[in-house]
Amino acid sequence: MERPELPLPQLHAFVVLAEELHFGRAAARLGVAQPPLSQQIRRLEEKVGHPLFLRAPSGITLTPAGRELLPAARRALGELADGLAAARAVGSGEAGRLRIGFSASLALTVLPGLLRGYRERHPGVRLDVREMTGAPQLAALRDRRIDVGLLREPPADAPELCFRTVLSEPFVAVLPAHHPLAAQRTVRLGQLADEPFVLLPREEGPPLYDRITGLCAGAGFTPRIGQHAVEWQTVCALVGAGLGVSLAPASIRRIRLRGVAFRPVDPGTARTHSALAWRADDRSPLLSHLLALAVAS
Known part of the structure; x- marks a missing residue:
């Protein structure tokens, strides 16, 4: 039997x-x-098929x-x-889910404050x-598996994505x-020419890899890659084990490992940039709140 609406x-x-x-x-x-109210009740009783109220002189x-x-x-x-x-909360950006990808080393810098500020404002x-x-962040953004990324050295050839720099820092030599x-108090890039390097694989982050090798080329040499490691903590551990040297963003110094030394690089003008990344067509209020917070910080 059909159910009445x-x-x-x-x-x-x-x-x-x-x-x-x-x-x-x-x-x-x-x-x-009162007449419109009576009409509403009469229509509802017609849909139900039975009276809903007993009407008497003494009341109903x-x-x-x-x-x-x-x-x-x-x-x-x-x-x-x-x-x-719930719909109003999601529509205003006060509820829902925001999927954030991040490079591990950025947990040493801007990520904790960004997450803490967002949670405080939008619990x-x-x-x-x-x-x-x-590179996996960029792929996940394009496939809509994450909503925003936090990565080092954003690419120059991604017109479907937007980027906003949130951190600029110098490089250091990892020894x-x-x-x-x-x-030495500082290390000239040319002094690393004969050293084996420990670097992240290029496929994990081509812009950062190319930035580092480009700095070496500017100093007159092509780095000889002795080892690869996916995370900066592993890079530092391999350097501490004597497997080579590396160039890294200055915030990597916060990784405390015995047997590893960090020294400023000469020239000190070489810098690396970290950015938020998101799809250009994303109009989500959840994302807008995060971008506004990044500006405020």
Whole structure:
């Protein structure tokens, strides 16, 4: 048997009248005149197929059908109110889920403050934070598997994406603590020409890899790659083990490992940039809140 549709305005009128058991008071609560209220109740009774109220000179009371309908009507109106509130919260960016990819080394710099500030301002939003290197972040953005990325050295050839720099920092030389160059206050890039290098694989972050090798080329040499490691902590560990040297963003100094020395690079004008990345067509308020917070910081 086909189930009748019960319009929500009629259910609302029914619940108010069931609570007041008086047409005048119910109409006043609803902000309508009594005749329209009576029409709403009559239409609802026609859909149900049975009277919902007993009308008598002494007043009105609920029929058995009315008593049966009342809790279901309250639930329906309550679920609608909850759904409207949830929809408004998501639409305004105060609820929902924001998926964030980040390069591990940026957990040493801007990421914690960014996440903390977002949680304080928008506690109803769930932050889904995923550690991944630069190239996988860009792929995940394009595939809509994440909403925003935080990566080093954004690419210049990604017109479908937008980038905003959030950190600029110099490079440092990463050396075994016992290396002769570790005794110097600064290291000239050319002094690393004969050293084996430990670097991140190019496929994990081509712009950063090319930036480092470009600095070496500017100093007159092509770095000889002895080892690759996906994370900067592993790079530093391999350097500390004596497997080579590296060039790294200055914030990598916060990785505390025994046997590793960090020295400023000469010339000190060489810098690396970290940026937020997002899809150019993304108009989500969740993203807008994050971008506004990044500007404020």
